[in-house]
Amino acid sequence: MRTGTRAVSGDTASAGSRRARTRAFPTDFVWGAATAAYQVEGAAFDGGRTASIWDTFSRVPGKVVNSDNGDIAADHYHRFRDDVALMAGLGLGAYRFSLSWSRVRPGGQGTPNPAGLDFYSRLVDELLAKGVQPVVTLYHWDLPQELEDAGGWGNRATSERFAEYAAIAADRLGDRVELWTTLNEPWCSAFLGYASGVHAPGRHEPEVALRAAHHLNLAHGLGTQALRASLPAGARVALTVNPAEVRPLSQEPADLDAARRVDALQNRIFLDPVLRGSYPEDLIQDTAHLTDWSFVQDGDLESIHVPVDLLGVNYYNPVVVGAPVAGDAPEPGVDGHGASDFSPWVGSESVRFVRMPGEPTAMGWPIDASGLHDLLLRIHRDYGPIPLAITENGAAFHDYVGPDGEVRDPQRVEYLRSHLVAVHEAVEAGVDVRGYFCWSLLDNFEWSYGYSKRFGVVHVDFATQRRTVKASGNWYADVIEANAVQG
Numbered sequence: 001m002r003t004g005t006r007a008v009s010g011d012t013a014s015a016g017s018r019r020a021r022t023r024a025f026p027t028d029f030v031w032g033a034a035t036a037a038y039q040v041e042g043a044a045f046d047g048g049r050t051a052s053i054w055d056t057f058s059r060v061p062g063k064v065v066n067s068d069n070g071d072i073a074a075d076h077y078h079r080f081r082d083d084v085a086l087m088a089g090l091g092l093g094a095y096r097f098s099l100s101w102s103r104v105r106p107g108g109q110g111t112p113n114p115a116g117l118d119f120y121s122r123l124v125d126e127l128l129a130k131g132v133q134p135v136v137t138l139y140h141w142d143l144p145q146e147l148e149d150a151g152g153w154g155n156r157a158t159s160e161r162f163a164e165y166a167a168i169a170a171d172r173l174g175d176r177v178e179l180w181t182t183l184n185e186p187w188c189s190a191f192l193g194y195a196s197g198v199h200a201p202g203r204h205e206p207e208v209a210l211r212a213a214h215h216l217n218l219a220h221g222l223g224t225q226a227l228r229a230s231l232p233a234g235a236r237v238a239l240t241v242n243p244a245e246v247r248p249l250s251q252e253p254a255d256l257d258a259a260r261r262v263d264a265l266q267n268r269i270f271l272d273p274v275l276r277g278s279y280p281e282d283l284i285q286d287t288a289h290l291t292d293w294s295f296v297q298d299g300d301l302e303s304i305h306v307p308v309d310l311l312g313v314n315y316y317n318p319v320v321v322g323a324p325v326a327g328d329a330p331e332p333g334v335d336g337h338g339a340s341d342f343s344p345w346v347g348s349e350s351v352r353f354v355r356m357p358g359e360p361t362a363m364g365w366p367i368d369a370s371g372l373h374d375l376l377l378r379i380h381r382d383y384g385p386i387p388l389a390i391t392e393n394g395a396a397f398h399d400y401v402g403p404d405g406e407v408r409d410p411q412r413v414e415y416l417r418s419h420l421v422a423v424h425e426a427v428e429a430g431v432d433v434r435g436y437f438c439w440s441l442l443d444n445f446e447w448s449y450g451y452s453k454r455f456g457v458v459h460v461d462f463a464t465q466r467r468t469v470k471a472s473g474n475w476y477a478d479v480i481e482a483n484a485v486q487g
Contacts, residue, residue, distance in 0.1 A: 023424040024484040030133070030435030031480040032094035033087065033457065034392055036140035036184070038070045039444035041100060043077035047115040050106040052142035053152070053193075054447075057200030068450025074442045074460050077119065082467070084126045086458060087441065090473060091480040094133040096391060096437045097123070098140035098184065101165055108144030109161050117172045124176050135437075136173065137181040137240065138166055138223065141189055141199065141447075148201050153189060153212035156295070163222035170230035178235050181391070182223040185242040185314060186216035187266055188337075191344035198338035198448055206346035210287055211295045217273050221303035239274060240312030240391045243267045243379065245371035247320045249354055254323030261286055261348040262321050275383045277305035287347035310434065312391030313379070315419075316363075317356075318371030324350040336365050338448055361415070362396040362453055369418035376426040376433065387432045393419050394439035396446070396453040399470060407459045407470040416472060420479065421487035438476060442467070 038054045045051075058069035076083055087095055101108060103116035120136075127134045139162065147158050166182070174180075183189070192199035195209035224237050231237075244266045248259040264283040272280050278301060284293055319335060333339035334353040343349040356366035376388065395415040399407050416438060427433050443456035451462055457473035460466070479485050 020487055022484050022486055023421060024482075025424065025427070027483070028434075029483065030093050030389070031483075032092055032096055032133075032135065032435060032437040033090075033441035034096035034437040034439050035076070035098075035441050035444065036137070036142075037098045037100040037103070038073070038140070038142045039440075039446070040074040040076040040097075040442055041103075042070065042072040042075040044069075044071040046077065047103065047119060048106055048113040049100060049103040049116060051145040052100065052102045053145055053148045053200035054142050056145050056148075057202050060202065063202060064448050065450040065452045068445065068452075070445045072462075073445045074462075075465050076442070079465065080123050081126055083442070084123075084130050084132065086467060086469070087127075087132050088130040090457075090469070090477045092132055093480070094135050094179075094435065094437070095127055095441070096135040096137060096181075098137040098142075099169055100142055101139065102142065102144045104169055105165050106144070108147035108158075109164070112168045112172075117168075120169075120173060124173055128176060133179070134173075134177050135179045135181065136169070136177050137184050138162070138169060139182065139189075139219075140184040141193075143189075143201075152194070152201055152203075153215050154194065154205070154208040156215055156218070156297075159215045159219040159222055162219040163226040166223040167226040167230050170227050174227075174231040174235060179238065179310070180227050180231070180235065181238045181240050181312060182220045182227075183216060184240045184312075184391075186213065186220070186270055187242055189216055191265075191346065192337055195346050196337065196340040196342050196344040198340050198344075204342040207291045209344075209346050210291055210293075213269055214293075214295055214300070217270060217304045218300055220274065221300075221306050224306050224308070225303070236309035238310035238312050238389075239270075239308050240314060241267075241270050242314040242392075243271065243375060245315075245318035245375040245378070247318055247371075249320055249322035249352075252323070255321070258321045258323050258348075258351045261351055262319070262345065265345060265348060271379075271383060273301055273304045274308065275305075275311075275386065277301050290347055308386070310387045310389055311379070312389050313376065314392035314439075315372045315375060315390065316393065316395070317365040318368050318374075320354040320356055322352045322354055324352050328352075333364070336363070361411075362398055363449075365395070367395070367415060367418075369415075369422040372419055373422040373426050376423070376431045377429060380426075380431045385430075385432055387434050389433065389435040389437070390419075390423060391437050392439040393436065394455050394457075396455045399443075399454045399459055401459060401461070401468055405468065407468050409470050409472045412457070412470070412472040413475045416476065417485060417487055420485040424485065424487075
């Protein structure tokens, strides 16, 4: 089976190293920035919101750096009007944000919460008043704790509750929101939440992780149907995934097989059922010792395989993998997903992730924009001309406010520039890329890293909540104004 992988090479040219020129994007290209509810909103228990799995997980000693939590975060709940004014000042055409399920429907089921829906309605109105398109994501990892107590994504009923929640949100906001995303990065929800345990809910159950992946796919399908039943004609429904550009260490059969395994478990486990209506046979074989996949019931794949109007692609870096080396255990965290004694690569735990050369980001992630270009071409080749958008792309660096009040982050500027060049090259090659959302608008609560990692193009002083647009934010504003990038 073709996986789109290639051998890693020391002379691979990055997108940023090619001859510089002005690269104009299509006139209708959408420029945006993204956040997620638990990472920025704060007001964790205001307005009727109840606990999510991240409220619970962040209070477990040792799970989050510095015992940080999202109780206040960037206080976007109270400061959203100022933040929308910042977006307008940057020239953003769209703002991708997620709803807190626990704010909209406390406990995950039962009566909707008017105060929570009112907050999102005010946010949408403020965005539209400032000329910024609202792009709603329904689920960005913050499952209501009560649903986790009932089995979480390992429980099929969670998919049904998600569809009900989708209908509630669409009924209230669908008259003004034209683009909806069901899930953000279901791979992380399933495998970091239920296998490695570095994300909420922090479980280590490989079979449950696979079941969770299926129930997330089912939630997407049922949620898409619920949205389309509630939304007006012309509204669009998307799914956002974080596919990996997987590169084998060599062309040796064992290294190629390692790449195939990772590709199946991160990419095709979601892309194939959604876009082809089936799970990969090699994935089922790789995990046969863990499960017989009987959790896939009759009619599920038909529900999952509903057309999407847009596929969101989140990309940060490629990965290089190889066969295990005798006597050496895989080094935790080299895959970029946090160190744990438990692997997220269920059924393929022995695959070896290889550190790439070069200066990494503050997350320890390699910088290689060619991976984004190659990934976009691979999706276009293997799944057809589906409309795509880069729904997350960015980097964490050690930013600080200088004595003159400025935040200079030239590394982030170069990261964004090189990746936009890669996107443009993919567009020139015929890939239908409709937009780009940098991650993130604001410095925020970076999950298990707490407030120790900064991804924003706007700096947040968490003690005072003061916002300072970084050099990268001003650079991005210039790109948006020109609708072009140099490179």
